[in-house]
Amino acid sequence: MQLWVQALFTGLTVGVVYGVIGVGYVVIHRITGMVNFAQGDLAMIGAFGAVVAAGVLPVPLAVLIGGLVGAVAALLLHRLVVHPLRDHGLLVQTIATLGAAIGLRSLAQLIFGTEPYAFAPFTEGEPLRILGGSLQLQAIWLVAITAALYIVLYLFFDRTMTGKALSACAVNRYAAGVVGISVTSMAMVAFAISGAISGIAAAAQVPIAFATVGSGLALGLKGFIAAILGGFDRLGLTLVGGVLIGFVEAWSAAAISTSYQDVIVLSLLLVLLVARPSGLTRMKVSERV
Numbered sequence: 001m002q003l004w005v006q007a008l009f010t011g012l013t014v015g016v017v018y019g020v021i022g023v024g025y026v027v028i029h030r031i032t033g034m035v036n037f038a039q040g041d042l043a044m045i046g047a048f049g050a051v052v053a054a055g056v057l058p059v060p061l062a063v064l065i066g067g068l069v070g071a072v073a074a075l076l077l078h079r080l081v082v083h084p085l086r087d088h089g090l091l092v093q094t095i096a097t098l099g100a101a102i103g104l105r106s107l108a109q110l111i112f113g114t115e116p117y118a119f120a121p122f123t124e125g126e127p128l129r130i131l132g133g134s135l136q137l138q139a140i141w142l143v144a145i146t147a148a149l150y151i152v153l154y155l156f157f158d159r160t161m162t163g164k165a166l167s168a169c170a171v172n173r174y175a176a177g178v179v180g181i182s183v184t185s186m187a188m189v190a191f192a193i194s195g196a197i198s199g200i201a202a203a204a205q206v207p208i209a210f211a212t213v214g215s216g217l218a219l220g221l222k223g224f225i226a227a228i229l230g231g232f233d234r235l236g237l238t239l240v241g242g243v244l245i246g247f248v249e250a251w252s253a254a255a256i257s258t259s260y261q262d263v264i265v266l267s268l269l270l271v272l273l274v275a276r277p278s279g280l281t282r283m284k285v286s287e288r289v
C-alpha cells in the first residue's frame with residue numbers, strides 16, 4: 001500500500017509538468033498548425049535560467065525568470081527558425097524545430113556541462129506523511145503553480161482581446177487574417193506563451209528533479225504524448241493526460257523496475273499513435289505560419 005501511495009504522489013509531481021509542456025505543444029499547434037519539437041528543450045532552457053537567477057534572487061522570482069527565459073527562447077525560435085521557413089510549409093517548419101532542439105541542447109551543454117543543478121525549494125520543511133507515502137512541500141507548490149497556469153490561460157483565452165484573436169486563429173487562420181488579425185503576430189504570442197508556461201513548470205520542478213541538459217528530451221517526449229491524449233486541441237485534457245503519464249511512469253517503476261518505465265511510456269505512445277492518431281493528422285502541410 002505504501003509503495004503505491006508513494007507512486008501516486010510521484011506520478012502527480014512529474015505528471016503536472018508533462019501536462020504543462022503538453023499544453024505548450026497544443027497552444028502552438030492550435031494557432032499555427034505545426035508541432036514544435038523543441039518544446040521540451042525550451043522548458044530545459046527555462047529551468048537553467050531559473051538556476052542562474054536563483055543565485056541572486058528569491059526562488060519564486062527565479063522561477064518567474066525561468067518563464068521569461070523560456071518565452072524569449074521561444075520567440076527567438078519562431079523568428080530565427082520557424083518564420084523564415086514560412087514559404088516551405090508546416091512540415092519543413094516542424095522538422096526544423098528538431099534541429100533547433102539539438103542546437104539548444106548543445107548550447108546548454110556548452111554553458112552548463114552535463115552535471116545536474118538545483119536550488120532550494122519554495123518552503124523548507126519535512127515532507128508530509130500521508131498513508132505511508134511522502135509528499136514533498138515543493139510538490140504541493142508545483143501542483144498549485146500548474147493549476148494557476150491553467151486558470152490564467154483559460155481566462156486569457158476567454159476574457160482578453162488577444163486571447164480571442166488567438167482563438168480565432170485556432171478556428172480558421174485564413175478567416176482571421178481576412179478580418180485584420182495578424183496571424184504572424186499571433187504565432188509569436190503563441191510561442192511566447194508556450195515557452196513561458198513550460199519554463200515556469202520546469203523551473204518549479206528543479207528543487208525536486210534537478211535541471212540537466214538531457215531533461216529537455218524526456219520532458220518533450222512525455223509532453224508530446226500528453227498532447228496526443230488531448231487530441232492536440234484540448235488544454236484541460238492535455239493536462240490530465242500528462243498526469244496519467246506520470247502515474248503510468250511511477251507505477252511501472254514501483255511494480256516492475258525504473259529501468260523499464262521509459263519503455264512502458266514509449267509503448268503507450270505507440271498504442272496512442274495507432275488507436276488515436278487524430279492529434280497528428282490535424283496538421284495541414286500546405287499552410288504557412
